[in-house]
Amino acid sequence: MTLFRNATVRWLNIFLAVGALTFAAVSVAATADQNFPNKPIRLIVSYPAGGSVDVAARILQEPLSKGLGQSVVIENKGGAGGTIGTAQVAKAAPDGYTLLLTLSSHTINPAIYAQLPFDTEKDLDPVSMVASAPQVLVAHPSFKPSTIPELIAYAKAADTPVIYGSAGVGSPSHIAGELFKKLGQVQLTHAPYRGGGPATVDVLGGQIPLLWVSLPAVTQYIRNGKLKALAVSTKERTPVLPDVPSVAETLDGFNVDSWYAMFAPAGTPRPIIDKIQKVLAQAAGDKAIQDAFLAQGAVVVGGTPEALDAVVKKEIPAWKTLAKEANIKIN
Structure with a gap:
């Protein structure tokens, strides 16, 4: 006992x-x-300095620092379509002190890369959508079609496929071009470039007739008449160029959104994510921030982690299907 x-x-x-x-x-x-936080925060930008994602990070840097009460240090880790910087964040400690700002290629990469050094859905926690900037279909002024219906009719009647340029294989502009081919049931020939800049030079010079490209890259040329805009890729028209229709007005279901969003390493405590998301929501309501993004051709979005998670879960399988059908891949 x-x-x-x-x-x-x-x-x-x-x-x-x-x-x-x-x-x-x-x-x-x-x-x-x-x-949290009691020390500086690293914001990893998965694209090079000077690009649209980097500009977005610079716009958010001050309001983030002010709202969180700590300095936010931006580190550009570009390369491989954003996967290098993303991998670094995916492997970081889940404590809120390492964050990722990336582009919508985040949901395209799983479809086009044979292997990634991280699991897009499992290794990163969504924090918030930040902004949206459409792709725009532009043409040299001498190109006859000026609307999407005219382009579809022209492409179907052409003896050889019409050439369209993009910022590169697997880029949002390439995805927009392939989705247009699919929904418009037309044959087009893809001409990939090493970025939107070189592609814009060639369409301005008349070397190629059509180009899908991010709106900020060509807004000035559209406004001064050196390029004509046929349509934007987002479901709705953009306030940056309200007279330019969306492709969806002709082809139901067309939507390629070049969004910017923030993620954290998987396992980051929800109270920390909520604190960061709250600061981003406050920034989204600031007119100065809204105007700064509009100047870059983007519209502030904001939103909850759940809303961003829903976008990721919806887009990954959609782009995998499209990439398989169009044979888009990077080994």
Whole structure:
């Protein structure tokens, strides 16, 4: 009886000790969440300095620093369609001190790369959508079609496929071109470039007739008449060029949104994510921030982690299907 009582006491003591340790761990974690942030935050931009994602990060840098009460240090980790910087964040400690700002290629890359050094859905937690900037279909002024219906009719009647340029294989502009081919049931020949800049030079010079490209890259040329805009890729028209129709007005279901969004390493405590998202929401309501994005051809979006997660889960399978059908891949 004494032996049984002693064993019971030992197990009770072990149970209480484990419980105390668990409570202490939870208390420490809760305190860490409450004290976040207490040191500078690294914002990894998965594209080179000077690009549209980098500009978006610079716009958000001050409001983030002010709202969180700590400096936000931007680090550009470009390369491989944004996958290098994304991999770095995916492998970082899930404590809120390393964040990712990236482009909508985030949901295209799983469809076109044979292998990625991270799992797009499992290794990153969504924080918030930030802004949206459409792709725009532009043409040299000498190109006869000026509307989407005219282009579809022209392409179907052409003896050889019409050439369209993009910013590169697997870029949002390439995806827009292939989705247009699919929904418009037309044959077009893809001419990939190393970025939107060189492609814009060639369409301005008349070397290629058509180009899908991010709106900020060509807004000035559209406004001064050096290029004509046939349509934008987003479901709705953009306030940057309200007179330019969306492709969806002709082809139902067409939507290629070049969004910017923020992610954190998977496992980042929800209170920390909520704190960052709240600051981003406040920035989204600031007219100065809205105007800064509009000047770049983008519209502030904002939103919850759940809303961004829904976009990721919807786009990944859609782009995988399109990439398979169009044989888009990068080994």
